[in-house]
Amino acid sequence: MTAANLPALIPLAYLVTALLIQLAGAWRRSLAPTLAVTGASAGAVLALAGLVRVAASGPLSYELGGWPPPVGIEFVLDGLSAFMVAVVTVVGLVALVHGGRTTATEIPGRVVPFLSASMIFLTGLTGMVLTGDLFNLYVFLEISSLAAYALLAVGSRQAPLSTFRYLTMGTAGASFYLFGLAFLYLEAGTLNMADLGRILSLVESHAPVIMGLTFMGVGMALKMALFPLHGWLPDAYTDASSAGTSLVAPLGTKVAAYVLLRLFFYVLEPEYARGLPLLTAVGYLGIAGVVWGSVMAILQPELKRMLAYSSVSQVGYIAAGIGLASPLGFIAAVLHILNHAFMKACLFLVAGSLRLRRGHSHIPRFDRSLRRAMPWSMAAFALAALSMIGIPPTAGFFSKWYLALAALEQANWVLLAALVASSLLNAVYFFRVLERMYLVPAPEGVGTAPAAIEPGEVPASMLVPTLVLAGGLLVLGLGNAWLVTHLIRPMLPAGL
């Protein structure tokens, strides 16, 4: 097993685990969670090893089936994909560990297929990130989407309907991607990313290329819930089980954003991409999403729905960074993918913990008994909320910092204004929750004890993942310069 196999091994680890879970689960159900965590840990370890390896000695490529590209499919572990895959695997692992308890209470009897689907979901996401072939990316996109539908469909009574709407929108998105890809393929005659980029730079007629890119862009915008194509997201995330949401929400949209980055700055020449109105449109839709998502989040009484709208807003930050098409914008987008994955995962984990202990995550029913009952979970939530608002030295502050630098570089005042406004709006909706969690007394006549299903802090298997993410926010914040210098800058595409 040499390092050269790493790119293929990562998705494979999840795929094999998915099968093992089904097999072992049929024999003894209790084995499934252990297997899932083991598989996810293996994936995370491999991904981190890949990250170290790539940082030390450059990209790795694996030719599937021994067919050399461009004919064969290659899996590529370069700076960006190694970074992205590390984010996906680590956050996925943390969410799975936390989900062990909530799945058992929220969706008993369906734990084995749930975990199996989680593994397939992660197979799909890592595959999307690692593949060097645009059609293969579509296949992995659909693998991850189908698994995501399965993960989100179990939960409350409304979950199947919300998921159905996500399914139709998601399929439309994937179909648009496939449609756009046809234009590129017919123009260039190849599907290999590196090859395609080379050929497209020689192609004379731009109209079909731009047509293709537009359709692919719209497809990915649907998958990443870019405003105004975000309609499916709040329902899907709210109605699903806690474990389902905390696995899908931090990762699903990010990988679609990754595809945009890959497409515009690696497959295409950045010089070419910069001139596209499409990219500018992505940026401005992102800005609109930042504001719209925040405003909608303020109006939500349900914590998970609020967090879902907040995701719409945060995805807007990433899109805005992409839209600037500058090194600083790229850095801001990539850093925010990481930061937001951590923040949002942490927040959704706490929402899951609340559902386990209180049986609901309805904001108006929170009161300050929570701060005594679940001090650590509440502290983690507070820290993640501060990070979302962008208080230094948490990670979220530095996302804002790089985005502000990037916006100033191009004198993009709209983005700057949105940045300031959005952090205030974030403060409004997060402090609304924090105030209830920490300060508002329980209503008269209702004791604190009956409201709690089980009193006290959540078990360690849920607390540790939450605290790891919360602590991670401080580490990522203080270490952001290291990340940017050693990981993100080296991955900057040539010519950006």
Next chain:
Amino acid sequence: MLENLEGHFAYYFLASLTVIGFYGMLAKRNLVKKLIGMTILQTSIILFWLVGAYRAGGSVPIYDERLGMADPARYVNPLPHTLMLTAIVVAVVTLGVAFALIIAIHRSYGTLDEEELLERMR
């Protein structure tokens, strides 16, 4: 104008299919009809790939001794066909998952009319 229509009639046909499919997905109230729209959309895209692979006078992409290997232009492009096999599989699986969801929805609400569903969810 007519010439243009003649030369590209496949594309016009596919474009109208796409629009019909997308319209069905968005405008139909019945969830099954939405799925039908979705399938039409997917099929139109699959056909688009295949039309793109077509070469005038080309044979099916299976090795034929009479045509030989010297001139690849004698065959239609085989790659899109194989790719679309995968896409069809994906489409079928998606359809399966969607029907599973529809069954679950029907079980808990007893209807598949979207507006009625939204009404009952409140």
Next chain:
Amino acid sequence: MIPYETYPSVQPLLAVLVSLAAAGLIVASGRRPALRETWTLAAAALKFALVLGLVPGALAGRAAEVTLFEISPGVALALRADPLGVFFALVASGLWVVTSVYSIGYVRAGGEANQTRYFASFAVCLSATIGVAFSANLLTFLVFYEMLSLATYPLVIHKETPEALAAGRKYLAYALTAGGLLLVATAWTWQAAGTLEFRPGGIFAGSGAGPGTIRAIFLLALVGVGVKAGIMPLHGWLPSAMVAPTPVSALLHAVAVVKSGVFGVVRLVGFVFGPELMRDLGLAAVLAGFAGATVVLASLIALRQDNLKRRLAYSTVGHLSYIVLGAALLSPSGLSGALLHLVNHATMKITLFFCAGAIYVSLKKKNVSELDGVGRDMPWTMGAFTVAALGLAGVPPVNGFVSKYLLCLGTLEAGEVAALVVLLLSGLLNAAYFFPIVHRAFFRPSRDPVRGREAPAVMVIPIAVVAVLSVALGLFPNLFFDLASAVTAGVLAGPGGGVTAGIGP
């Protein structure tokens, strides 16, 4: 030209961390009040000692510096104990010692809930304040400044009443808007000047940034720090935040929060924009205009407040703008006077707040109109109150006289007669809103048939200490004056400042 040389030392970092560590220990020993209070006092004393240890270096032109790690490529999290930083840190850490003692007495006497959170937040506030003082660049400053905003929130909402929550929301709205604008200003500075390092005399000289850009950055940054500095119309949160317990008000007004704002103004004027740019681009005039208007308006509003703490709050708003006005004068005496007023106002205002707290704890009285005859019940407290009130009105030998004298001298140096008029008028208004209180307390018969009693010793002693301190600093202002002179010399003689370097590099 930098008028001091730097040497590596972790001392500034320790000074920041000591209260952060204390906050952790306070939370850990939450159930044992005695231990918790020991940590608070020990940290306060240790911090003061650490800052005091930096004073000789700062006076001798040597600044301790510690550069940690990069927090953005090219910008490090760095602390530097330059004269201005030491000056402010000395004020904050010195008064924290007194406030800690007083707080312990206050919360014990008042039976406040959530004391652990209270003391922990207090400690974090102090860490952030010292961080603000020692920040070597604008990004580090921003990090600590935002931390300070946030750490103050639990103190503002301490009572957890709806009124307190509303005040907390208002405070956050102001503070976070300010933080956001300061973030933009910082990023823009980085873009325009290529550095964020605080340098005496400013960093924009020779950067090629256009005047429009610099003006825009200045306005953004000014709103950023102006909120904490209470420059009108950005002062709205301050009177509302008066719902907090009195030691918190003392902290807000005298020790940490608002002083970080005015400190920020001085940093910006002297070390980011520089005197020359301030003058040439007309920024100083804008600053002086707002400050002057604030001085007068705040004093007028203070006259009409019946709630004692609100009256003190508006008085604070006014006096903060003295400091801003002094900095905007860009003359040696003006800047020295501004800095001296930073410390002098701190000691006097903390005295007044301590007195207000003592009155509340022993007599449960909040309004000026209820204070008839209080002086006979609480002679020590009201004696101290009188001393501080005299000082704020500018009567010698209390320290307020010294700084006001220097400020007036500064207006003459700068040739700003309008500013002089503002200062003199405000002195009269100060007398007008403070002396009625003194008059009521000592010269009117008490309406209460029951005699009240003096506050507990643990409160009276800090009150006496700060009152004596106010007088002592009036008689012997040498230490702070020397530090202020070191700052002034650096700022006004730096690149682009003063007479020595009329033309920028």
